[in-house]
Amino acid sequence: MDFSIDPESRRRLEEARAWGREAMRPAGIEADRMGAPLPVDHAYFKRFVERGGGRTRWAGPDGKAERGPRASVVTTLLLSEELAYWDRGITVADPGPGLPEASVLGLGTEEQKERFLGPFLDLDRPRWACFAMTEPGAGSDAAAIQTQARRDGDGWILNGAKCFIGGASRADWILVQATVDPTKGRGGQRSFFVEQGTPGLGDFKIEKKMGLKAYESTSFRLEDCRVPAENLLGGEPRHEQKAGFKRAMATFNAGRPVIAANAVGIGRAALDEALAFAREHELLGRDRIRDRLEAMTRKLRMARLLCLRAGQLADAERPNVVEASTSKAMAATVGMEAATLGMELIGLVGVRGDHLIEKLYRDVKAMDIVEGTGQIQRMIVARSLVQLPR
Ligand SMILES: Cc1cc2nc3c(=O)[nH]c(=O)nc-3n(C[C@H](O)[C@H](O)[C@H](O)COP(=O)(O)OP(=O)(O)OC[C@H]3O[C@@H](n4cnc5c(N)ncnc54)[C@H](O)[C@@H]3O)c2cc1C
Structure with missing residues (x-):
């Protein structure tokens, strides 16, 4: 790829x-x-x-x-991730x-x-x-x-x-x-x-x-x-044009990978903030903390690859519904996990509510809801496994 x-x-x-x-x-x-x-x-x-x-x-x-x-859809996904890294709410607020x-x-x-x-x-x-x-x-x-x-x-x-x-x-x-x-x-x-x-x-x-x-x-x-x-x-x-458009929408999905890319962007921002906090507070000497940061980096990279795969299929006009749902289900979960890890690392600083990680923690949840909730994405993937209509 x-x-x-x-x-x-x-x-x-x-x-x-x-x-x-x-x-x-x-x-x-x-x-x-x-x-x-x-x-x-x-x-x-x-x-x-x-x-x-x-x-x-x-x-x-x-x-x-x-x-x-x-x-291309792949470029759109990379841009969506980057913009959400800086502020996902603003990307939607934009005129x-x-x-x-x-x-x-x-x-x-x-x-x-x-x-x-x-x-x-x-x-x-x-x-x-x-x-x-x-x-x-x-x-x-x-x-x-x-x-x-x-x-x-x-x-x-x-x-x-x-x-x-x-x-x-x-x-x-x-x-x-x-x-x-x-x-x-x-x-x-x-x-x-x-x-x-x-x-x-x-x-x-x-x-x-x-x-x-x-x-x-x-x-x-x-x-x-x-x-x-x-x-x-x-x-x-x-009817003909509508049926054609609907068929295309049912075959390629570019919307879910965008939300997935947003979740990766928010997760990446949370991870960067967590890393900066750990460095500043001399926490990086602890194996347990380094392991958690490494695991999170790995998962975010995995989620990004799933998004890009869904985008690449859409660019090639090949069916991507399962990949789109997989990327959305996975990336939203990983994004939430990254923000949770950040909150755990910063402890009481996060609870006070004026640290960026705390904002990201509140922002990321919606990525699991919009464009079809995590449960719905998992249902789509499961139904395709057993060849039921989606
Ligand atoms: C920040 C934000 C922005 C939004 N923007 C827009 C917008 O611009 N335009 C718009 O039209 N909508 C928008 N929405 C609405 C969004 O699309 C809905 O919230 C979403 O479709 C889920 O619907 P619901 O909240 O009514 O949950 P429900 O559908 O009531 O679901 C509740 C829970 O039940 C689960 N569930 C539902 N059905 C099943 C099932 N069959 N099997 C298993 N579990 C199931 C869901 O996963 C969820 O956990 C927005 C929502 C949010 C949070």
Whole structure:
């Protein structure tokens, strides 16, 4: 397996490292100490946008927008690890079309790309978009969502409640997953663009989180919220394209390895901090401590290799679902173990709550929850062992 990267990817990685050290980590610590997401007018976001961040991958209506070469999945994973090393909460807080962009690129009509991704071509200000699937009664079991979409003349009426949605109150638009027929499970679901300010969209409440405080995770309600027919992602049935996109999504998974890489990045940061603490407090002379640090280094390297393998298969457009789930299940566990080791080493210093390791300890847990919990990943792998549908 060759995981070497080209000089341009290496340059991007070095740039990410410098930006992470200089801007991301301080911003993440600031949010953590405030116990609240960075405000939309924070200088960090302005700088992020000024240096070219937050742009869409869409090439524009004439296909000519300057975007540079698209990074391979392997490069994306290395970048994701590096950015999470500096601050994973900030990577999610960063402006941009975020999670729903891939769905809009894969399924959106040309008119939808222009309307919803167009403002992200050249940012005049920090802008966000977000994807809303989770509901108070539907997390792992996405087929159970209850938000209803009802056809009404030339539009749709949405009713329901969503929770833990990243960036919902600051997003220009939210891609809302709703059901047109709850008896059909996933088959009855559709995605709708709901623009901020649409009557009936409201009751935003920022959730209290143990970690990753830099970005908002928000609950909201949709009450007789009317959107035009053109806001149905992909428009009226275009079954072939949708089936093709869904098939691709079921075969390659690039999302889980990204979260796995995030977990490796957080774990690596915790290990570096633990090592620095042990050095500073002259603990490295003890075999037991050295052994634990060595074991952790080994496990983090193993987790990184699993992520990269999943990414390499995705780059080669080969099925990677088992590798993606394995990397996510493994890396989240290893990341949590690294942060736990750090907490044990620093002892009471960690309990006081003002050491970076303590923040990483609170941040890393979410890597075991988002994009499918550890249990769900292990279930996917186990089912594939006995050739059951995933
Ligand atoms: C920080 C953070 C950010 C998030 N951001 C977003 C976002 O932007 N958009 C969005 O839509 N959602 C978001 N979520 C929600 C996330 O996707 C859900 O939390 C996740 O899907 C798990 O759902 P749940 O919390 O309802 O747990 P549940 O599904 O209720 O699960 C509870 C427990 O039961 C286990 N479990 C469930 N089913 C099974 C099973 N069949 N077999 C074995 N064990 C099972 C789970 O592993 C878990 O341990 C976010 C969550 C967090 C923590």
